[in-house]
Amino acid sequence: MSQNGQGARDARDPQGAGRPTVVVTGGAGHIGTYLRTVDGGLAAHGWQLHLVDATPADDLAPGERFTAVDLTTPEADACLEAAMAGADAVVHLAAIPSEDDFWAIRQANIDGTFRVFDAARRAGVRRLVFASSNHAVGFYPAGDPAPVGGPVRPDGYYGLSKAFGEALGSLYADKYGLEVVSLRIGACFGRPGDERGLAIWLSPGDAVRLVAAALSGPVDGHTVVYGISANTRAWWDLDAARALGYDPQDDSEVYADQAGPAAEPAGLVGGPFALEHHPA
Template sequence: MGDTVVVVTGAAGRIGTYLRRVDGGLPARGWELVLVDTADPGEAHAAIDIGDDGALDALTDAMAGAVAVVHLAAIPHEDTWDALRRTNIDGTYRVLEAARRAGVRRAVLASSCHAVGFYPTGSVAPTDRPVRPDTLYGVSKAALEALGSLYADRHGLEVVSLRIGSCVDRPLSAFDLGIWLSPGDAVRLVDAALRGPVSGPTVVYGISANTRGWWDLTGARALGYAPQDDAEQFAGDVTEYTGPSLLGGDMAAS
């Protein structure tokens, strides 16, 4: 274990799989991954349910000797308050507390535009504006950012919260043409968040270099993120967008 060991929670999921596999993923960038998930990622992993009361000790053990944690494990959509609180809020607390106990230096947290989903489109909320969640899921991501802020300020953990756009294989709707984060750029973004200069709690937006992109990438670029993909190549093959003119898109209206 050493300066290259990174724990990835939610490693079996969509983004976790991108981080392990796309263009060699984080391992090709020099990181040794310790995988955590309730699901089987198909390789060695710690089967830990971060929503369990007893998970703190197991998470602390998994983080022993790690330099950073990339926290992806979550319910990634709207759900009941009890379910979201258990996994997304209590679980994030346990991940950060385990990181503190294990002496981990940096935490990269998967946040979402849904923490600020009721801001209008076209004028992405600066990260120093108050959160404006569009769903209970969005509230859980606002709580994740708040927990990250607490652990940065109180405990000196380097915390980077990533407000991730639509991170899927390819954009599906016209809305996605603005907010797509390609699998390759997801790897570049997380790699930058693991390495970049951080001072105090840090929240950045993360999308690809989309021709129609309107999110502010200043913060992510300051970390060293250099996106290479553009959703525009799929423009002829996406569905029309008829949802509200809100940052949270369809989810803000459902």
């Protein structure tokens, strides 16, 4: 491991001096790519990005840095702390992004999330934004408010890992003073694919706006917010997200004529994740 972490690389940007730095785990993933490229990404909101991922990111923009870290390995602890040294904030996206075997989920999503939170604590990072999921509350009835202050109801091992991350955020806010925002992301893709997606879609542009608000908005301890666009058919209100300064610009309704029927079982937030034997 080098001084800046294993495989550290950067694209120099003399104009970036003095801007706050955010470490983005999973920076080479699809949401991480949105945060780099859509509407200028987080850089357009004044941030310098330090990407952390097990997958190489070769297309670094000016001012971006990259450190290769596999969160499932013990070596990740020191690499993460080095990458976070001097950083102002962390966005934790890295995870297995769907249902899987419990032991795989535990290694990547539970142990890996702990490593990120604890490295942030050790490095003195002020704010951490955690990519949670609607699957942390997947057994709530679809269309009901599923309040952010209510009990979690995960719909599988993936949802369980996100509920763990939210609980860890609460612990690290109360015990160590971190400012933590957990984003219960709906479905963040270029466009919604079905009727369920029309309710829970988060557009790439709104993803950038949501994370930017979570990085800079007023936070007292641990805050949970829903991450969706201003959808006409939205299942959840955005009051908590708007309190951070989030101003969504997109509405899934423009894709309503192209959306297919929702996958079974209908009536639950988690959709197919709530099936007893959801395929990995």
